[in-house]
Amino acid sequence: MRICLSHSSLKLTVMIHDRELRSLLHKFGLKVTAARLRVLGVLVHSPVALSHRDILEKMGEQTTDKVTLYRTLHSFADCGLIHKVATKERSWRYALHNGDPDTIPHDGDHAHFICDICERIYCMPAVIPDQKQQVELKRGFSLRSEEYRLHGTCPQCH
Amino acid sequence: MRICLSHSSLKLTVMIHDRELRSLLHKFGLKVTAARLRVLGVLVHSPVALSHRDILEKMGEQTTDKVTLYRTLHSFADCGLIHKVATKERSWRYALHNGDPDTIPHDGDHAHFICDICERIYCMPAVIPDQKQQVELKRGFSLRSEEYRLHGTCPQCH
């Protein structure tokens, strides 16, 4: 089965089968289980970030319990295998962190762009507070974390 | 009853009673009803943004049905009387738009700072995408809206 691991950059295309998925789990220090392989399989084939419900539906026959899926997604996100992005509607989307891992670290604060049309989620460079904001921060605000989400139309949908 | 309408700026202090609340509702084109007066009364006396549950609790005796409260908050937010700010935990907080209305328009995109300690929500100046982001946008992304939330410690809690 042929799939594109990096849909947004369209740089590398690889064969993915059980073997690859197992080693991916290994690489992130996760035990290899049937449920995790199935969930990872779904994520790896999706160019867009999926909701819990989306994933459950895409699993079809091979479905898991919904709680197991929540727990699986948590462990994937905790170890950095996937990222978890909040939507406008206050629910979560999950996707392989498929940008260039060197330029877009999973754990650092970075912005996400969500396309109103195709719903694709893009990682954007880290936010650098502009001058005005820096002024505000100097007035006695100290920053611990931030969430920056951009909505609009992506290059593919223009 | 003496309350401070603008807690964050601490600029003007006014008497608020039924009369003022009614005219505030009028000003925003809303029918004056008992429920709205009661909800507005709670919001007007709070220096911090409140959740639906907070408001219900603060209404005590004079409580309304929870659905009525949701609907009331929606109409307040729709007409710009209050603003509705998402928290990290994916729930909503409601507060009078009590910054300087000239510098911080309700409807424009602006950032919110939420204090981890006191939970106060501050409106911050509009976000100006930094250079890197502008580059990304020029690459074919077009921006329609954004949500920018900052978390940390506010001046009052230092």
Next chain:
DNA sequence: TTATTGTTGCAACAAGGTTGCAAATTGTAT
């Protein structure tokens, strides 16, 4: 192979929010 530890499925629960509808209330026109 077995022991240890992490993972799964199930049922029950919880928060936050919405829908449909009948009854009550508001603003307005007479």
Next chain:
DNA sequence: ATACAATTTGCAACCTTGTTGCAACAATAA
């Protein structure tokens, strides 16, 4: 003041997203 149309309210039922506790089960390491 009265009547009317249009909104608003309360209630019950429902929905979505996500969590908890627990017993059974499976993956790894010794």
